[in-house]
Structure formats: C-alpha cells, structure tokens
Amino acid sequence: MSVLFRARQQGAQQVKISAWRRFVTFWLHHAQQCIGSLGELARYPFASLMTMAVLGLSLTLPATLYVIVKNTDSVGANFQQASEITVFLRQDLNQQQVSTFAKRIELNEAVAQTRLIDKATALAEFRERSGFGEALETLDTNPLPDVLLVTPQEEHRSPAAAEALLQELKQQREVDEARLDVGWLQRFQAIVQLVRDGFLGLALLLCIAVVLIVGNTIRLNISSKRDEIMVMKLVGATDAYIQRPFLYTGLWYGIVGGVITWLATAALLWWLSGAVRDIADLYDSQFRLTGLNLAEMGVIWALAIGLGLLGSHIAVRKHVRAIEPQ
Amino acid sequence: MIQFEQVSKVYAGGFQALKNVSFSLEAGEMAFLTGHSGAGKSTVLKLISLMERPTTGRVLINGHDLKRIKRNQIAYARRDIGMIFQDHRLLMDRTVFDNVALPLLIEGYSMSEARKRVQAALEKVGLGDKLRHYPMMLSGGEQQRVGIARAVVNKPPLLLADEPTGNLDPKLSAEIIKLFEEFNRVGVSVLIATHDLSLIARMRYRTLTLKEGRMIDDGLAEESA
Numbered sequence A: 001m002s003v004l005f006r007a008r009q010q011g012a013q014q015v016k017i018s019a020w021r022r023f024v025t026f027w028l029h030h031a032q033q034c035i036g037s038l039g040e041l042a043r044y045p046f047a048s049l050m051t052m053a054v055l056g057l058s059l060t061l062p063a064t065l066y067v068i069v070k071n072t073d074s075v076g077a078n079f080q081q082a083s084e085i086t087v088f089l090r091q092d093l094n095q096q097q098v099s100t101f102a103k104r105i106e107l108n109e110a111v112a113q114t115r116l117i118d119k120a121t122a123l124a125e126f127r128e129r130s131g132f133g134e135a136l137e138t139l140d141t142n143p144l145p146d147v148l149l150v151t152p153q154e155e156h157r158s159p160a161a162a163e164a165l166l167q168e169l170k171q172q173r174e175v176d177e178a179r180l181d182v183g184w185l186q187r188f189q190a191i192v193q194l195v196r197d198g199f200l201g202l203a204l205l206l207c208i209a210v211v212l213i214v215g216n217t218i219r220l221n222i223s224s225k226r227d228e229i230m231v232m233k234l235v236g237a238t239d240a241y242i243q244r245p246f247l248y249t250g251l252w253y254g255i256v257g258g259v260i261t262w263l264a265t266a267a268l269l270w271w272l273s274g275a276v277r278d279i280a281d282l283y284d285s286q287f288r289l290t291g292l293n294l295a296e297m298g299v300i301w302a303l304a305i306g307l308g309l310l311g312s313h314i315a316v317r318k319h320v321r322a323i324e325p326q
Numbered sequence B: 001m002i003q004f005e006q007v008s009k010v011y012a013g014g015f016q017a018l019k020n021v022s023f024s025l026e027a028g029e030m031a032f033l034t035g036h037s038g039a040g041k042s043t044v045l046k047l048i049s050l051m052e053r054p055t056t057g058r059v060l061i062n063g064h065d066l067k068r069i070k071r072n073q074i075a076y077a078r079r080d081i082g083m084i085f086q087d088h089r090l091l092m093d094r095t096v097f098d099n100v101a102l103p104l105l106i107e108g109y110s111m112s113e114a115r116k117r118v119q120a121a122l123e124k125v126g127l128g129d130k131l132r133h134y135p136m137m138l139s140g141g142e143q144q145r146v147g148i149a150r151a152v153v154n155k156p157p158l159l160l161a162d163e164p165t166g167n168l169d170p171k172l173s174a175e176i177i178k179l180f181e182e183f184n185r186v187g188v189s190v191l192i193a194t195h196d197l198s199l200i201a202r203m204r205y206r207t208l209t210l211k212e213g214r215m216i217d218d219g220l221a222e223e224s225a
Helices: A021-045 A045-081 A094-106 A121-131 A135-136 A159-170 A184-225 A224-235 A239-282 A294-322 B041-048 B071-078 B094-106 B111-124 B140-153 B170-185 B197-202 B218-223
Strands: A085-090 A111-117 A146-151 A174-179 B001-011 B016-025 B029-034 B057-059 B081-083 B158-162 B189-193 B207-213 B214-217
Touching: A021 A045, A021 A239, A045 A239, A045 A294, A085 A094, A085 A159, A094 A111, A094 A146, A111 A121, A111 A159, A135 B094, A146 A159, A159 A174, A159 A294, A184 A224, A184 A239, A184 A294, A224 A239, A224 B071, A224 B094, A239 A294, A239 B071, B001 B041, B016 B041, B016 B057, B016 B197, B029 B170, B029 B197, B041 B057, B041 B158, B041 B189, B071 B081, B094 B111, B111 B140, B140 B158, B140 B170, B140 B189, B158 B170, B170 B189, B170 B197
Parallel strands: B016 B214, B029 B189, B029 B207, B081 B158, B158 B189
Antiparallel strands: A085 A146, A085 A174, A111 A146, B001 B016, B001 B057, B207 B214
C-alpha cells in the first residue's frame, strides 16, 4: 500500500507474490522475529536468566501455596469423614438395656454404624495404656461409663447435620452425655479459608510484581535500542513491526519462567516431603504430599506466559510509541 | 512533487523555524536547499518526512495533503521517501547487508528478493564487495554510500538528503553528488539540503535559499534569467 503515490506498486505486490505466499511470509517473519528475540536473549544469558528466574521464582510462591492448600483440603476431607459422636451412657443401665439401646440407635436412618465400648473393656484398655494400672486396682467399682461411638451416614456428616443428630441422641433416656467436637472442625475450616484467602491475595500481588518487573526490563531493553528504533521508524517500520521482537521477548520470559516455576515448586515440595512424612507417621497416617498434576502445570505455564506478554505489552505500548525520529 | 503553501513552523519552545515558506518542486526535479545553520533547512526536510507537522500552512506531496496522513499511516508514507543523513544513521552492530536490507524486510520482501535488490543497490554505490562488512570497518565516504544504498533500495520516487557531504572532502562530495544525479536521471526527485556553497556553485541545479526561516530565493527567477 502506497499512501502518497497511488500508482506506485510496493514491495510484495511489485514482485507479484501471491496472497498465499504473503500469508506464509508474514508468519515466516513472525517465526524469524520469535527466534531472533530468543537469540537476542542468548546474547546476554546471565541478564536474561535473571529476569526469567525472577518471574519463575515469583510464581513459585503462589504455586507452592496452592499445593499446600490443595493438600490441606484433602486432609480436611479426611477429618470430616472421621466425625464421630461419642455417647456416654448412664451408669445405672444393665447390659441388656445397653445393647437394646445400641440396636435402636443403629436403626436410626441418620446413623451409618455404631460401636459399643462397654465399661469393662474400656477399663482394661485404660489400665493397659494409661500407666495408672496399680492406682486403678484400688478402686472398688468401675468409674467408666459404657460408651457408644456413633458414625453418622455420609449425608449427615456436615457440621450442622451432625449437630442435629447429636441433639437427638442427647434426648434419649439412656444417655448421660454426648459429644461431637464440631467446634474444632469449624475452626479448622475457618483457618483453611483464611489461609486460602491470604494466599490468593499474596498470589495476586506477586503476579502484579511479575508484570511490573517484566515491563521494566522490556522498557530498559527498548531504551537501549532507541537509536535502532529511530532508524527503523525512519525507513518506514510500523509500530507493530518494531514492537513484535519485544513482545516475543516477553513471551520467552514467560515460557522459561514457567519452567523455572515447575522446577522450583517440585524442588520445594521434595524438600518439604520429608518433614511431612515424619508428621504423617507420627499421626499413623498414610498421608503424602501431592505435587502439581499436568493440568495444574499447564495453568501455571499459561499464567507465566500471560504475565510475560502482559508486562511486555504494557511497556511497548507506551515506550515504542514515544520514540520518534529527530 | 513537493509543494509548500505558506508554511510556518513554531517549535515548542517558541522558536520560529519557518515563516510563511512557499515553494514547489516538480516531479523528476533535482534541487539544492541552502542557508546558514538554523535557517530552517532541516525543518523543511522534517516536514516532508512527517517528523514534524507544520504550525500553519499546508505541505503536499504528489498532491496529498500531509495533514490528512494519520499517525498510523506515517510509516507507509515514509516508505515512499528515501532519506539520507549527515551522520548516515546506520546500525553499527549490523552488517552492511542487514542495514541496506532493513527497509525491504520491513516492507515484507522475501529474503531472496531482498538479497538481489541489496546487491544491486550496493553495486550502484560501488560497494558490491562490502556486504559482510560492519559499518565501523568502512571509511566515512563508504558509510555515507551505504546510507544512500539503504535510501534507494526500495526505489522511492523522492529522495531527501540532509547535509549528505557534511563530513566529506570535496572529491568524495563530488562522487556523492554524482550518485544523486544518476538517480535523478532515472526520474527520482531529489532535494539536497547543504550549506556547502562551493559544491552548489559547481552544479547548475536550482537552488532554494532560506534565511532565518524565510525563503529569500526559490531559484526560479535565476533560472529564467
């Protein structure tokens, strides 16, 4: 397209290149500029890697926090399933009454299963485990009550439903006291929520920081090529043409930064996994840290690339435009 | 080709570079633009190449009012104008080939086509064997000729030169001017700004003279005389 000389045929038209060839050439130029900007980064490997590492490590923190929240959720789910109501029966019941009561509760549609710990078993167990064995010998009677452990049905395990079941059990004539410690469950959930919200805010701040860092790096890049950009504008380069290599630089920052995030997150989780295993073993749990799955890695990569592009886009929009030949 | 209609230019600081300048340059014409430094020569060239906009008046190229050229069209308009500078404005970290090929690659030429044209343009300025050299390895005159090759490589109908012989001795200057004459002979309009009066004196081309922002001689009266 010639603006000033309509009759003058230009460039691609003049040498009679088909639309298809021009389309191919367009993408070929894109590819060249893409590879070219990678080559440019390779010319200053240390500086380039520093920026990529800043991007990658900044995203490592949110990624690791995400993994921790994900794992906490799975632990929380385990805890929730374990919600059990402990029913202490009255001391004056005989064995017959106790087993009748246990059977009656088992028929309740909200109850999945029950387990009776009679007072004799409880005492034996207590004697064995507590180390008060000899002191207990001096007692005339068994001070422990019969205990019925009630596990609610799946759909009655939420704190509210379990609480309702608890109230129902408390109404029973045979029951002295019943306990469901939903308080700790609610507190646990509230803490998880707090941690999740905190992490989300932190992640957002870090993403903004990444955009600013990439933007500033690209800005410095642009100003170091000020003369070159001026010459290119003088010989007829459009802003879009001049911007492209810088945008590709941002893209490469994102691509490599994303991979750094994967590696750093994996390394951090590996570092933590020993400590987590020790804790899990102490709780007799098979719990192990789950790392990032493929989909999550994809999301992190896309995020890194997106942030790299956004940062460079903001920089080129402002600064390439501002450079005018003099 | 170029037409100035009562053009004035006041820079941001309040300095008035041009006062009511009117002249026109025909297609295929070659002319010198002269005057002391600060007389407004560079401003005239900047207005033509859309590096500056006039404060009042109109600048037309090939009948197109440059006021109508929008910001995003400037790049395309500049592809029709070959520009040569006193400091030649080459990219020092690129080879001669890359420098000359730059306008072609920007316009979307294929590499093979660009190679042919760059070779032809460099042959024309007598540097056909310096493709792989870096500008630093060349003399001042050679660097200037690389700049000229870059300006003409996509065959623009209009060539502007700002003090193209500023740093060169008389013999090299004459060679450079001879190059411009060759381009002019094939129909390219050429406008050369220079304060080298001895150079102009040896040529019999139209000379426009600026003084303190006013056109005191548009070279036409002299020609008819």
